Amino acid sequence: MVDNGNIDATSFAETVDREITLENMNKMRGRRKWKRYGADIIPFWYSSPDYPVPPEVKEAAARAIEDECFEYSWFPETLEAMAETTRSKYLIDSTVEDVKVIPGVEPSLYLSTMYACKPGDEVILPSTMFGPFIRAIDYVHAKPVYHEIRQEDDWRFDLEEMKSLVTDRTKLIFLCNPHNPTGRVMTEEELKGIADIAVDHDIIVATDDLHDNILFDGRKHVSIASLGPEIAERTISMFGLSKTFGLAGIQIGWLVATNKEILAGINKIAEGLIQGTSSIALAVAHAVLTKCDPYIPPLVDYLQGLRDYGVKRLKAIDKVNVVPPEGTYILWPNISDYGLTSAEMQEYLLEKGKVAVSDGSSHGPGGEGYIRIVFPTSKAIFSEGLDRIEEALSRL
């Protein structure tokens, strides 16, 4: 990563292009992303970036180890930093009392569902969605009720349809904003419409905003809980550090519930099972939240260039359809015109193209016909992977 104080888009791009090469990656650091399928495979399957973390992250981790922060974790300044970020960045009227540290956003999806639902209750969510949302619903024997989102609508929500799905058993609405896997960023107007449905029908909203920093074309992230006290008091907001700088392995995130009853209920479920996270993770999170924001604009600039390049390359392939993502580092092309299922296409590209993508069908009922390409790498690696995909598809 470029030196602090000299963080600009050009030097960031130069560093990534110089350091992130196939040769470097192939011998790299035991990372699951690169190791799972072997050195000859380009990994677009895993949502983790290749670019190096900011030096502040490594320094914070090293200092925590040097200071022997191995006791039960106690970092009130990290909680304060989370609360401050929640207030100043996400504009949620909250205090440190409303924040709970969780070892990642994924456990928060489960805690929210366990809090809001009993077996047989209904959860409204989009027909295409990051798999763990669906598994969390299944875990509590609740019922997923999908509102359809469509590629031809650029993945926008149809709020009338959403409203028509509400029943007496609807206890939870799940949001993922920005959305994994479509890359959609919800507008304030859309979120207000969802807030109205939730308030009118007394439904809890749990929103996973993990990809909130990766926004293209000047878009702004809006947290639904910032839209007023009525929606705030029924929202569980989930934030984390796993995506922007690739810190999933340190296992930290936080949830915010300004409604004391909700937070107490979640604490009760988590009691003894989830005791915050490690001291090292808390030290790192403090550094990320207080020092690393300047790295974000050049990063997003670089990713937007990759997004544009990837969309152009995919659109040039006859039978592939793709909507440019508005945020996230994920492409979600439709490949159904090839007459293969998503699982078959994933296997074909792995075997014949030497590229690992994800099978869209694990992302809800709307995921069949799609593959997921995760692209936070260098232009050289991205372009090599796209060459391989194009060549393999040309043989079908």
Ligand SMILES: Cc1ncc(COP(=O)(O)O)c(C=O)c1O
């Ligand atoms: C939308 C979304 N939520 C949650 C997660 C998992 O988050 P964490 O690593 O913080 O548990 C991911 C990881 O890809 C994700 O994309």
